Amino acid sequence: MLKAVNRVLLGLLGLGLFALGGGVLLGGLDLQRHWGFDVPGWWPFRGPEDVVLGTWGRVRWRAEDWWWPAVIAVLVVLLALLLWWLLAQLHRHRLGQVLIESEGDAAARLNGRALEDAIEEEAQVLDGISQAHVRLTGRRAAPAARVRLLLKPHAEPVRTLEQLSGETLAHARDSAGLDRLPSEVRLREVRHRSRRVA
Missing domain, CATH: 3.30.70.1350 (Cation efflux protein, cytoplasmic domain)
Structure with missing residues (x-):
């Protein structure tokens, strides 16, 4: 059961990272213009001048007192979960x-x-x-x-x-x-x- 969950999670994580990396690469190298196709309207990276996080996204919540503690807490929890997952993969389980x-x-x-x-x-x-x-x-x-x-x-x-x-x-x-x-x-x-x- 644990192996199946690990495989599904690794597959989803890999697919998500592949899609994100491909999207950034597509916009960064301006491949849609070179290869003659158009990207959907919701696509965030349309060309080399686009950035991952724009000015509006960076300053939107800056005035809120809860914003940075919430961001840091989420990142700490995410890091702890990823480290726990990594250690679980490295640990050789005892045969029951x-x-x-x-x-x-x-x-x-x-x-x-x-x-x-x-x-x-x-x-x-x-x-x-x-x-x-x-x-x-x-x-x-x-x-x-x-x-x-x-x-x-x-x-x-x-x-x-x-x-x-x-x-x-x-x-x-x-x-x-x-x-x-x-x-x-x-x-x-x-x-x-x-x-x-x-």
């Missing part, structure tokens, strides 16, 4: 459910957070792992895992990665009945502050 394949027409759904917790708990038992954080992304029928591991100082990254892939992620894949579970693993080492010994 995983579709488990089963025989016949029946299909089951597994809570994505429960699978994340199970992977985290099993990963933290592995030797050399201090902390694990798992997030499922992708689609319900084809999930992917993003795993962040905090390694203990004595940990061997290659061995830890092999254990995680061969045991923990394999168990998660098998228990959810998935054909595959692509995973991106990020490793970080615990850093201790140095202390002065007197």
Whole structure:
């Protein structure tokens, strides 16, 4: 649902900006005169001498006390909404459910957070792992895992990665009945502050 709304909003916004930019370009380059066609009477940009906001539009509400605070408030709200929308696009959403394949027409759904917790708990038992954080992304029928591991100082990254892939992620894949579970693993080492010994 959210993807459909985003696509519709992006399409409408793009279409509006394209029309506005085309209108300004049409008037600014005086294309209607060069190409021999006329624009409608309501068209705001008729030639290179026209401006986006004329003198009458700029000074019309200048004497009103409410005008500039209202303009600034609307622009601030619009900017906040656009920033929120941008951050929503950049944020990778957590997968809420995983579709488990089963025989016949029946299909089951597994809570994505429960699978994340199970992977985290099993990963933290592995030797050399201090902390694990798992997030499922992708689609319900084809999930992917993003795993962040905090390694203990004595940990061997290659061995830890092999254990995680061969045991923990394999168990998660098998228990959810998935054909595959692509995973991106990020490793970080615990850093201790140095202390002065007197």
